[in-house]
């Protein structure tokens with residue numbers, strides 16, 4: 001006949017140290033071969049006695065094992081195998097039962113002839129269901145291995161997304177990404193604590209599944225980080241200030257609970273899960289409602305949020321219900337980490353989009369803030385910032401950079417003669433001309449009215465050649481605007497960087513060199529003192545430029 005397992009829950013009120021001889025049967029159930037039998041346990045402080053029989057002989061090879069799974073809060077279990085001495089199993093991690101997550105593997109080395117009975121005594125008052133089965137040991141190992149692989153895949157996926165988010169935080173310095181990275185790290189650790197695999201793989205006792213304290217602490221921390229992230233991600237402070245206040249109250253309440261847990265340790269660890277799960281049960285629907293409301297108010301990423309979180313929230317709700325003993329869904333502990341992976345995938349997508357958008361907006365803002373509107377050249381602030389940054393990094397070494405202050409000569413006269421509109425066009429042409437005369441790597445900025453600055457990484461000799469090239473480039477080629485040939489000449493002040501010099505000091509020296517030659521006339525080049533060991537010099541390049549004014 002089929003090797004079914006029959007279980008009777010015995011009705012005894014007294015505490016007994018050995019199996020009761022005669023006791024009324026409260027419940028009888030028969031398991032299909034190789035399957036688990038669910039035995040609901042009514043609340044009773046005196047513990048439970050179970051009488052087990054098989055319908056066919058279990059061979060003596062010891063391959064068949066009795067498997068017992070139950071809520072983690074079940075106390076010590078005493079197993080009276082058929083034809084063997086009783087065994088006390090204090091924890092699921094003991095001895096040969098290490099294979100099981102949250103359960104006991106009870107070996108039957110002497111076989112089990114039909115009609116002989118085995119007894120189980122379960123202490124504690126759980127009110128939850130037990131699962132019992134006569135299972136083939138090899139099959140059990142395979143199943144457990146598959147479960148362990150799934151758990152480590154989950155862990156790896158969560159950690160990879162967490163690292164990615166951490167990278168986004170390093171690049172963009174927005175706490176949004178950091179809070180999400182930290183949340184994922186907590187969930188990854190929590191999922192490892194839940195399955196007990198890490199405890200086995202790493203032999204870390206604090207990661208054992210019976211370490212309720214570690215599990216609860218990481219679980220709470222994950223919820224806190226998730227709330228902080230949610231408030232930021234859904235822009236609650238801007239869109240829904242009341243919801244934002246609610247979330248921050250929730251965060252502080254959870255921090256308080258966490259502190260109580262860490263201080264109270266074993267004294268609070270029994271009721272702590274109940275508190276947390278009640279809180280979560282209440283919070284889940286509120287959280288979904290807030291997300292939907294934010295979505296209706298136009299929060300940019302509320303859609304992603306809802307798609308990613310709803311399945312996970314539903315699973316977390318089931319989990320909380322399961323742990324409170326309200327519903328019986330033992331599979332939820334395996335499915336929950338998958339929900340977390342799914343959620344992290346959707347959110348990683350949303351956050352990458354968020355980061356890309358942010359980057360684009362920042363770039364646009366920078367471009368408009370750093371550019372001169374008429375010519376499109378960088379403005380004074382931009383070049384000052386750039387030089388200041390270089391100076392801070394120690395880039396402005398001795399004679400490494402040349403600053404050329406390029407002033408358009410007699411620009412007031414061009415305006416007076418041709419009008420401001422033509423003057424504007426000449427100004428734009430002048431910028432294009434300078435850009436064309438210097439190297440692509442050189443930086444050109446419009447400092448103010450008719451004054452441009454060129455920053456070039458080169459030695460003094462090259463800088464002087466460059467200055468001459470710019471002066472000649474203007475003098476020899478007039479601009480053609482509205483059919484008028486307009487010759488513009490430029491004067492240049494040149495300064496070379498000094499080691500440890502501040503950015504403004506360098507710019508000032510170039511400006512002073514320019515002021516020195518402006519008196520001398522047009523198309524002049526002045527080199528700041530100290531640029532070479534000698535004195536400041538002033539030179540005139542060829543004749544005065546053709547003077548349009550005559």
Ligand SMILES: Nc1nc2c(ncn2[C@@H]2O[C@H](COP(=O)(O)OP(=O)(O)OP(=O)(O)O)[C@@H](O)[C@H]2O)c(=O)[nH]1
Pocket residue numbers: 374407408409410411412413415419420421422423424425427448449450518
């Ligand atoms: N059309 C136009 N003119 C400008 C602009 N910005 C400044 N200017 C004019 O440029 C002239 C600059 O004059 P100054 O700095 O006194 O010097 P300058 O006339 O070029 O004479 P020197 O530099 O001494 O040779 C002023 O007349 C300004 O009105 C602009 O954006 N467009």
